[in-house]
Amino acid sequence: MAAVHDDHAHGHGHGHEHGHDDHAHGPPKGMMRWLTTTNHKDIGTMYLWFSFSMFIVGGLMAFGIRAELFQPGMQLMTPEFFNSLTTNHGLIMVFGAIMPAFVGFANWQVPMMIGAPDMAFARMNNWSFWLLPPAALLLVAAFFVPGGAGAGGWTFYPPLSVQMGMGMDMMIFAVHILGASSIMGSINIITTILNMRAPGMTLMKMPLFVWTWLITAYLLVLVMPVLAGTVTMLLTDRHFGTNFFNAAGGGDPIMFQHIFWFFGHPEVYIMILPAFGIVSEILPTFSRKPLFGYSSMVYATASIAILSCVVWAHHMFTVGMPVTAQLFFMYATMLIAVPTGVKVFNWTATMWQGSMSFETPMLFAIGFIFLFTIGGFSGVVCAVVPVDIQVQETYYVIAHFHYVLVSGSLFALFGGVYYWLPKWTGHMYDESLGKLHFWMSMVFFNVTFFVQHFLGLAGMPRRVPDYALQFADFNMISSIGAFGFGLSQLIFLAAVVKCIRGGKKAEAKPWEGATTLEWDLPSPAPYHSWVTPPVVK
């Protein structure tokens, strides 16, 4: 997000700069800088702005959803359009907002934190990013084609996804492109981390954010091809006469769900593990203590990643499967609570008796622990087969995964942005704006989603534009919360823009408790950093 870069790299005791001619090292001016850049910081910036703009687009869709649900009855839109909104809200937030935001963080932070000058494959990095805008365009443009955008849910379940119009094809192509981008990004991150660490930085000395991204990148390489494969099968079912998922032709729509969720459940962890990493950087800094149980955290992350590959069918308990399968997936799912519990315990122990201060990043990190734990618990509730059969496809599930993805992933992202903004821009952000953003988000988030637990338990189904009268009050509260939450994000935008444009000059290490390598660089981080790698003791 930094608009301000030094055109020349600073020496600052790392002894790498020849200081000859600014133009040789500075970026080209204007649009060409962004189109042709191979610089990890530029690309990280573009990822972050892209994900923020998709966050706004997905957020506007959520506004549409909550406006329609403000009162019972059909007010604003057709049911088909409503379904397109829920479908694309999910798809855009997952693939357009959360995932690219984490890749943006990886681009900015991983090289600086491991003492590398850039990403391993700098040109591929550019390509990974520039695949995203066409994919986003496909998703949004689908609303304007005959038949409208895909409306069968973000999960592409057949038979709906086999039947819909060309909007569905556009969705499928968009996912292909986004998948290719993710795979390339992951290969880049894995190679960078494994090959470009500074001398002395062994794997077990890496900052936890780097560790979580390494494991996430492996998960991405493992599961994105599965998604690409299954949506390709969908495409051939739609246009080339195959019957993979068409029961009338001998195919099996349930098979789609199994393949999709073999991707989809690790995907959940792809969206949360880097968030764990960010929180694990913020907490020790503002507790002024090293992270409690660093190696346990690494182990827990690895075991969460492995377990995430053997629990997929808990998303589909009600579609019909043998009771042995239900029990297997129930037990395996509940066991994930063990390493996750280890993490929550370690975060709490990190804060215990620390000399804590509560700047905005810390507030978001603590908010993350508090609310993510609620989301984790409601996840365990959903893992219990008989309970899940009751709450499947209800607002309880909506509440659960928004606690995990909004107050989990998104809060960690906000915390990370405030934490590293001084390094990215060279300015301190406005603390009052940051705190206002946190408290507004915290309050309105809970107003929006906590009541949805009640709606779900009372039986309100998800993906409906209209509902029975007894759900009216909680829906009204939830809609008010949603509008409050959405508008609160303008404070975030204001805080970031204000920070980019100026403000108190940030020191190289504005947080006294910070220990990772990026804080040894000046603020803002020079355009080319760690040209001579630091030596880690």
Added chain:
Amino acid sequence: MKNETKVQRKASFLQAIKAVSWAFFGIRKKSDHDHDAATLTLGQVIVAGIIGAAIFVTSVLMMVKLVTS
């Protein structure tokens, strides 16, 4: 690790299994961890991890069989 080159490099496979089992739980004692870091090789950990995952899946399956029998 490079500074401690003289430490015995090879760990037994049983030790790799032990480390991975603790990893599934998500916890490891500091001294044991340091010993692992000095002696275990990446190959050992990966093989032990795959075996560990297979054992995990099998034991959950056996549990299910037990419950449903």
